[in-house]
Amino acid sequence: MIxxxxxxxxxxxKxxxxxxxxxxLGMRLQTDPSVVYALGKSYRGYLTRKDLSVNSPYNTYQNKGLPPTPVASVGLTSLRAALHPASGDxxxxxxxxxxxxxxxxxxxxHKNNIKKYLK
Structure with missing residues (x-):
């Protein structure tokens, strides 16, 4: 997903x-790439609120933990990032x-960032 x-x-x-x-912390990951993967060919190039509710084990908005399999081929930089995540909170x-x-x-x-960058 990285x-x-x-x-x-x-x-x-990061x-x-x-x-x-x-x-x-037991939080859902809520990452868009998992939903894009879950939608497959029905993905239209953008996500809607309805898309975030798709019933799929890959939907990290609905399910806690990791999806059952990777959602993409992983590059070396992403693999290194997963093995050595940045510090921070x-x-x-x-x-x-x-x-x-x-x-x-x-x-x-986060809500302030959404208002600033997505509106």
């Missing part, structure tokens, strides 16, 4: 860190228009 979440190698260890922290991230991500420690910060 591989599909960002094309920016410098961010991969994203891995968020995933590891969420798993350790972020639990959330949102994609910005330039493809990088804004990271947040709290849900309140």
């Amino acid at each position: 591989e599909k979440e960002t094309a920016h190698n410098a961010e991969k260890s 994203i891995a860190s968020v995933f590891m922290r969420r798993l350790a 972020s639990l959330f991230f949102v994609a910005k228009k330039d493809g990088t991500h804004a990271f947040a420690r709290t849900y309140k910060e």
Whole structure:
């Protein structure tokens, strides 16, 4: 999922860190690439709220833990990021228009980032 979440190698260890922290806390990963994979050919190039409810073991918005199998081929940078996640306390991230991500420690910060970067 790290591989599909960002094309920016410098961010991969931060994203891995968020995933590891969420798993350790028993939180759902809530990552879009898992839903894109679950939708398969019905994916239209964007996700809707309805898409986030798709009934699939790959849907990390609905299911805790990791999907049953990888959702993409993994590159070396993503593999290294998973093995050596960045330190930090972020639990959330949102994609910005330039493809990088804004990271947040709290849900309140995350909601502010959503307003700032997605509206």
